[in-house]
Amino acid sequence: MENFKIIVFLCNWGPHTAYHDLQDKEYGVPSEIKMVRIPCTGRISKALLFKAFEMGADGVALVGCKSGTCRYGSGTENAAMNTEDTKDILELLGLGNDRMRFSTFLPDETNSLKRFLEDFCSNVKKLGPSPIKPSREDRISAVPPKNMREIVKEHNVFACQDCGKCTSSCPLALSGKQYSPRAIAASIIAEEMDSDEVQKDVWSCLTCGTCYERCPSDVNFPSFIRDVRGCLSDNGYNECHQTHGGFFQSLMRAMTFSELKSQKWNNLPGDIKIDPKSKILFFGGCAPYFDVFFRNHRGIKTSNILMDSLRLLNFFDIQPAILNNERCCGHDLLWSGDRKSFLKLAKLTVESIHDLGIEEVITSCPECFKTISSDYEANGIKLNFKVTHMYEFLENEIDKAAVSFDGLDRHITYQDSCRLARHGKIKDFPRKLIRRLQPESFTEMMDSGNAALCCGNCAWTGCDSFSKALQSKRIRQAHSTGSDLLVTSCPKCQIHLRCAMEDPFLGKEFMMEMQDLTSIIAKTICWD
Amino acid sequence: MAEKRETIRQGVIITGFGGQGIVLAGRILGMAAALGDHKESTLVQSYGPESRGGACCAQVIISNNVIQYPYVAMPDVLVCMSHSAYEKYKDQLKPDGVLLTDKDLVRPDEKRDYFSIPATRMAEELGRKMMANIIMLGFTTAITSLVSVESAKEAVTSSVPKGTEEKNIIAFTKGYDYGLSKIKGREKKVIGRAGAIS
Ligand code: SF4
Ligand code: SF4
Ligand code: SF4
Numbered sequence: 001m002e003n004f005k006i007i008v009f010l011c012n013w014g015p016h017t018a019y020h021d022l023q024d025k026e027y028g029v030p031s032e033i034k035m036v037r038i039p040c041t042g043r044i045s046k047a048l049l050f051k052a053f054e055m056g057a058d059g060v061a062l063v064g065c066k067s068g069t070c071r072y073g074s075g076t077e078n079a080a081m082n083t084e085d086t087k088d089i090l091e092l093l094g095l096g097n098d099r100m101r102f103s104t105f106l107p108d109e110t111n112s113l114k115r116f117l118e119d120f121c122s123n124v125k126k127l128g129p130s131p132i133k134p135s136r137e138d139r140i141s142a143v144p145p146k147n148m149r150e151i152v153k154e155h156n157v158f159a160c161q162d163c164g165k166c167t168s169s170c171p172l173a174l175s176g177k178q179y180s181p182r183a184i185a186a187s188i189i190a191e192e193m194d195s196d197e198v199q200k201d202v203w204s205c206l207t208c209g210t211c212y213e214r215c216p217s218d219v220n221f222p223s224f225i226r227d228v229r230g231c232l233s234d235n236g237y238n239e240c241h242q243t244h245g246g247f248f249q250s251l252m253r254a255m256t257f258s259e260l261k262s263q264k265w266n267n268l269p270g271d272i273k274i275d276p277k278s279k280i281l282f283f284g285g286c287a288p289y290f291d292v293f294f295r296n297h298r299g300i301k302t303s304n305i306l307m308d309s310l311r312l313l314n315f316f317d318i319q320p321a322i323l324n325n326e327r328c329c330g331h332d333l334l335w336s337g338d339r340k341s342f343l344k345l346a347k348l349t350v351e352s353i354h355d356l357g358i359e360e361v362i363t364s365c366p367e368c369f370k371t372i373s374s375d376y377e378a379n380g381i382k383l384n385f386k387v388t389h390m391y392e393f394l395e396n397e398i399d400k401a402a403v404s405f406d407g408l409d410r411h412i413t414y415q416d417s418c419r420l421a422r423h424g425k426i427k428d429f430p431r432k433l434i435r436r437l438q439p440e441s442f443t444e445m446m447d448s449g450n451a452a453l454c455c456g457n458c459a460w461t462g463c464d465s466f467s468k469a470l471q472s473k474r475i476r477q478a479h480s481t482g483s484d485l486l487v488t489s490c491p492k493c494q495i496h497l498r499c500a501m502e503d504p505f506l507g508k509e510f511m512m513e514m515q516d517l518t519s520i521i522a523k524t525i526c527w528d
Numbered sequence: 529m530a531e532k533r534e535t536i537r538q539g540v541i542i543t544g545f546g547g548q549g550i551v552l553a554g555r556i557l558g559m560a561a562a563l564g565d566h567k568e569s570t571l572v573q574s575y576g577p578e579s580r581g582g583a584c585c586a587q588v589i590i591s592n593n594v595i596q597y598p599y600v601a602m603p604d605v606l607v608c609m610s611h612s613a614y615e616k617y618k619d620q621l622k623p624d625g626v627l628l629t630d631k632d633l634v635r636p637d638e639k640r641d642y643f644s645i646p647a648t649r650m651a652e653e654l655g656r657k658m659m660a661n662i663i664m665l666g667f668t669t670a671i672t673s674l675v676s677v678e679s680a681k682e683a684v685t686s687s688v689p690k691g692t693e694e695k696n697i698i699a700f701t702k703g704y705d706y707g708l709s710k711i712k713g714r715e716k717k718v719i720g721r722a723g724a725i726s
Contacts, residue, residue, distance in 0.1 A: 315724040402710035527713030
């Protein structure tokens with residue numbers, strides 16, 4: 001007999017009175033139900049709701065006060081929105097939105113609460129146990145931990161000349177933060193593990209690679225930080241440094257369970273043609289999840305990039321295969337220190353690509369590109385296929401095709417993505433493509449290409465007020481080119497920059513329209 | 529025996545400024561037909577003041593029978609690499625003839641269908657403006673059935689200066705691929721899929 005685990009977050013006020021009443025009447029609450037008493041449903045974030053699933057819950061209910069009776073005013077509405085988003089994400093993930101429910105009760109609605117609990121319980125049982133089954137061992141690293149000495153040696157940090165070029169080029173330091181890569185390196189070499197440099201600053205680095213471009217000793221600071229994080233994480237997940245309550249790390253860790261069958265590609269628009277037997281695979285990335293998570297805040301629609309990529313492949317007569325149970329490539333887990341879950345994702349992903357006999361993987365996501373094309377092999381996972389970024393594919397196709405572009409009467413500037421420009425060395429393809437579009441004007445920002453400023457966050461780790469300062473600086477740079485359209489290459493650049501633009505203190509003029517390059521090409525390209 | 533075959537005879541006029549390599553393009557086309565495809569071909573080239581920058585013209589005839597008269601009065605294929613040359617020859621083109629132009633240098637009248645390629649721009653991108661004629665030749669090979677692609681490539685290799693063969697084949701292939709893509713694009717337009725988003 002399966003032991004079901006159902007978590008009920010129960011608000012202290014209205015429904016708890018009803019629950020208490022049930023207990024007084026000696027009603028036996030189903031044994032599967034683990035009740036967690038909370039002060040207000042509005043404070044149960046998406047991250048907390050999802051965390052329960054990551055930890056193996058088969059169902060989660062959020063039970064609050066009837067609308068209008070919330071002691072704090074907006075709790076019920078917040079809870080309704082959070083549950084809705086989480087449910088949609090559960091659905092995309094393939095866990096099913098029925099595993100989560102939100103309901104509200106007045107203090108005297110004892111019987112309806114009883115019916116609700118019974119009904120939810122029997123429903124979850126019908127759905128069967130959750131495919132996410134973390135075991136205790138999962139929490140303990142199976143990957144042999146590297147110690148700091150080895151990491152320092154591997155990345156040749158001893159070669160640091162203490163010249164300070166890194167600190168003077170680091171966008172975080174330049175935005176006013178008390179932060180110095182050189183000092184981090186020095187503290188780690190001196191094994192001062194309890195210093196602020198190690199405990200805090202390691203988690204602030206954007207791993208953007210600007211300093212690596214400048215370092216005379218060729219210290220690859222981003223990879224160094226990545227491994228240091230991995231090492232620190234072996235003693236726990238370091239969730240306190242994760243943004244949005246660690247929601248995305250939880251989500252991505254949930255994807256490491258092989259029984260999970262993602263529904264991400266359901267409901268593809270009818271005009272898009274897919275061929276399961278194709279030797280070319282399109283790898284989409286996590287944009288659809290981001291869109292749901294941020295929909296109430298930023299009106300982000302980054303999954304359009306995936307659809308437009310598929311349309312462009314179709315335009316050039318390629319009907320690609322897709323992975324029906326596509327998972328996260330693992331980028332964010334790798335860069336936020338969870339190397340073990342990264343490896344799980346990487347193995348599952350590569351296995352399913354190999355199973356399809358794929359020869360070439362095309363992706364439009366800079367992070368998926370960087371991760372699959374270089375980090376998999378660096379972590380000992382062999383690939384039998386090549387990885388191409390969408391821009392390279394497009395430039396090569398357009399170069400030999402009789403196509404033209406509908407006029408783009410916009411003044412544009414371009415945001416390099418760290419993963420594409422500095423890590424992936426893809427700077428020229430997007431620029432060639434932009435010129436082909438023949439916009440009214442194309443003006444580079446003050447810092448561009450190798451020197452481009454980061455969008456302000458990487459791997460959902462360490463976002464703070466200095467990230468905001470950095471983003472504001474970047475957006476000001478974009479404005480001062482005189483452009484009216486900021487062209488982006490990474491879905492996350494759009495998300496993070498949009499977040500900064502919505503700062504109420506900076507006013508409406510701070511807003512700038514953003515569009516993804518792939519989407520612009522898809523909208524304007526036509527046969528000649 | 530040969531005389532009994534139905535004669536398939538195609539007249540081609542290639543025209544542009546002097547210095548664009550018009551005559552060379554005509555010669556390669558004729559050579560491809562004669563040496564590669566084993567047909568008959570003739571070339572009449574205009575010399576004189578024209579080859580120093582004015583309108584320049586190569587007349588090529590390709591036929592499966594002996595050619596009695598080498599001048600082309602009404603071409604089946606007209607290749608124009610300058611607007612003035614286009615103005616001069618456009619009315620001679622047969623009503624069902626094929627017009628090929630350099631996209632950036634010729635602005636044809638709306639009333640007739642034509643195939644254009646930015647040959648000069650593409651040659652500039654390849655780093656050699658002089659190769660626009662070879663790109664145009666590749667394009668012509670793809671759009672028309674004048675000569676086979678293998679023969680055309682062989683004729684290019686044997687006609688261009690030593691040491692530039694590879695570059696010229698790249699140029700030829702660029703024009704040829706563009707031509708194939710043009711035909712594909714037309715088919716897509718016919719079925720109403722001109723863009724990526726329908
Ligand atoms: S730039 Fe390189 S050598 Fe200079 S302080 Fe930074 S890590 Fe050390
Ligand atoms: S990787 Fe970027 S954020 Fe990190 S220390 Fe270097 S320049 Fe600063
Ligand atoms: S910039 Fe905004 S969206 Fe990005 S991590 Fe920070 S808070 Fe989240």
